[in-house]
Amino acid sequence: MERLITFEGTEGCGKTTQIRMAGEYLGQRRVPFIITAEPGGSALGNRIREILLNRGPYEINAEAELFLFMAARAQHVRETIIPALRSDKLVICDRFSDATLAYQGFGRGLDIDFIRQINLFASASLKPAMTILFDLPAEEGLMRAKKRIAQNGKEASAEDRFEQETLAFHRNIREGYLSLARGEPGRFRIIDGSKDISAVHREVCVHMEAFITG
Numbered sequence: 001m002e003r004l005i006t007f008e009g010t011e012g013c014g015k016t017t018q019i020r021m022a023g024e025y026l027g028q029r030r031v032p033f034i035i036t037a038e039p040g041g042s043a044l045g046n047r048i049r050e051i052l053l054n055r056g057p058y059e060i061n062a063e064a065e066l067f068l069f070m071a072a073r074a075q076h077v078r079e080t081i082i083p084a085l086r087s088d089k090l091v092i093c094d095r096f097s098d099a100t101l102a103y104q105g106f107g108r109g110l111d112i113d114f115i116r117q118i119n120l121f122a123s124a125s126l127k128p129a130m131t132i133l134f135d136l137p138a139e140e141g142l143m144r145a146k147k148r149i150a151q152n153g154k155e156a157s158a159e160d161r162f163e164q165e166t167l168a169f170h171r172n173i174r175e176g177y178l179s180l181a182r183g184e185p186g187r188f189r190i191i192d193g194s195k196d197i198s199a200v201h202r203e204v205c206v207h208m209e210a211f212i213t214g
């Protein structure tokens, strides 16, 4: 039950790019795995993700946003992650509980201890065994995310709504992630996300290999 690995970091830091490449690596190593992502990872999670895209004429305040992410996580963990772990698969997840602490806590300013409590409830107390944090200056990440949005067109990400937030918001999130990593050095691996894609991938592989064999 301990083979959950999460990929975290700010907009455009390379999580989705790197998780795909990590999947190819695990495939070559013949390690059974699934790749999943938040918000999403279940039918309900995908419906919530659509709501979070916020294309409609409604507002989502910080508190409501928090519970939408938590509702998606509660379903995702029980419907997808726990069954995969029980069938001895390694689960790599694109964002998880740390993202809520970083975005809704450090970013939106909601109470961190409260978020920790409901994170435990939503995730059935499941904690990642290893979290890879791609660290990147907020400016660079936003530039990359803008480029990605322009390229992807319709295939929008639930993260796109955060892209409209201020630079200060994104800086707070970066600092928030780094402070979470300092608090749990045994779980976090920090990778400099400003290196090129293949250099970052090599570092991811080193951590994955140590995890698999360790």
Ligand SMILES: Nc1ncnc2c1ncn2[C@@H]1O[C@H](COP(=O)(O)OP(=O)(O)O)[C@@H](O)[C@H]1O
Residues within 6 Å of the ligand: 009, 010, 011, 012, 013, 014, 015, 016, 017, 018, 144, 145, 147, 148, 159, 193, 194, 195, 196, 197, 200
């Ligand atoms: N190390 C990198 N250097 C330059 N561009 C990158 C790097 N990693 C990812 N990108 C590009 O930046 C954009 C955002 O990457 P993505 O993996 O979607 O980030 P995230 O999932 O963390 O938001 C994509 O267009 C991707 O090709």
Ligand SMILES: [Mg+2]
Residues within 6 Å of the ligand: 015, 016, 017, 094, 157
């Ligand atoms: Mg992504």
